[in-house]
Amino acid sequence: MTSLVLAALLLGGAPEVKGGIRWERDFEVALKKAKNSGKPVMIDFWADWCGWCHRLDETTYRDPKVVQLSKGFVPLKLNAEGTRAEVAIAVRYGVSSLPTIAFISPSGRMVLLLQGFQGPAQFPKVMEQAKTMASKLISWETTLAKNPNDPEALLGLGIHVLDASLYDEARELLARAREVDGERPVTDRKQARLLLGTLEYYAGRQPQAEQVLKEGLALPTPTEYDAKLLYVLGKNYLKWGRNQEARRTLQSVVTDYASNPIAQKAKESLVAMDAR
Numbered sequence: 001m002t003s004l005v006l007a008a009l010l011l012g013g014a015p016e017v018k019g020g021i022r023w024e025r026d027f028e029v030a031l032k033k034a035k036n037s038g039k040p041v042m043i044d045f046w047a048d049w050c051g052w053c054h055r056l057d058e059t060t061y062r063d064p065k066v067v068q069l070s071k072g073f074v075p076l077k078l079n080a081e082g083t084r085a086e087v088a089i090a091v092r093y094g095v096s097s098l099p100t101i102a103f104i105s106p107s108g109r110m111v112l113l114l115q116g117f118q119g120p121a122q123f124p125k126v127m128e129q130a131k132t133m134a135s136k137l138i139s140w141e142t143t144l145a146k147n148p149n150d151p152e153a154l155l156g157l158g159i160h161v162l163d164a165s166l167y168d169e170a171r172e173l174l175a176r177a178r179e180v181d182g183e184r185p186v187t188d189r190k191q192a193r194l195l196l197g198t199l200e201y202y203a204g205r206q207p208q209a210e211q212v213l214k215e216g217l218a219l220p221t222p223t224e225y226d227a228k229l230l231y232v233l234g235k236n237y238l239k240w241g242r243n244q245e246a247r248r249t250l251q252s253v254v255t256d257y258a259s260n261p262i263a264q265k266a267k268e269s270l271v272a273m274d275a276r
Contacts, residue, residue, distance in 0.1 A: 034106035040134035042073040063120035103130035151181035206240040227257040
């Protein structure tokens with residue numbers, strides 16, 4: 001164990017590295033700085049016992065390129081087993097192992113979550129990826145702060161939070177996008193209805209799912225989303241107990257979109273129906 005790490009353990013805090021990243025230690029302060037600067041936050045979750053956390057401090061966080069790239073973020077160190085507030089933040093962002101590095105927007109939305117040690121050769125690529133993703137997210141958030149009904153930003157943010165498994169928030173954003181996207185390209189409108197209809201399907205809201213999916217299919221001009229819209233509609237009928245409509249809809253997927261990979265899934269659903 002190095003004297004640097006030993007000193008940190010005795011003092012009960014993460015080690016400060018001379019010439020390395022300048023870390024914030026307070027979550028609210030970091031968010032405030034992020035909002036004022038328009039930068040995302042890079043959170044390093046650590047604990048006293050975590051040897052790989054200290055190795056990050058001794059290697060990756062001292063790398064000149066990493067230090068330089070860190071200036072595009074608000075770096076924040078939080079002890080995942082520290083104060084009650086720190087523990088709550090770790091739980092909020094799904095920290096289940098250490099080290100974990102979370103990149104979040106100034107509003108606190110997750111951008112990217114990285115678990116495990118990353119050396120100085122790999123970590124700059126992660127930082128650059130997080131910066132690109134954060135730029136889009138911050139742009140959507142900024143747009144919606146000015147115009148809460150911007151359909152492009154609602155769809156983009158809705159897809160982002162859906163990818164983060166934030167299903168309730170995704171449903172709310174996509175529903176709002178659906179209400180105001182009348183002038184958007186048909187592809188975007190169908191995508192919004194496919195995603196929203198799928199969320200309603202999984203939530204057990206079959207009538208709402210049917211309405212949204214059929215609305216998507218009724219939009220003019222075929223797109224890459226039509227086969228999926230029809231497939232989810234068939235699955236929705238099946239879950240609803242409307243077997244005749246489910247069979248007819250799934251068969252349409254097989255017949256009308258034979259070259260689409262979703263046709264195989266429709267065939268499998270039909271075989272499962274026959275088996276029952």
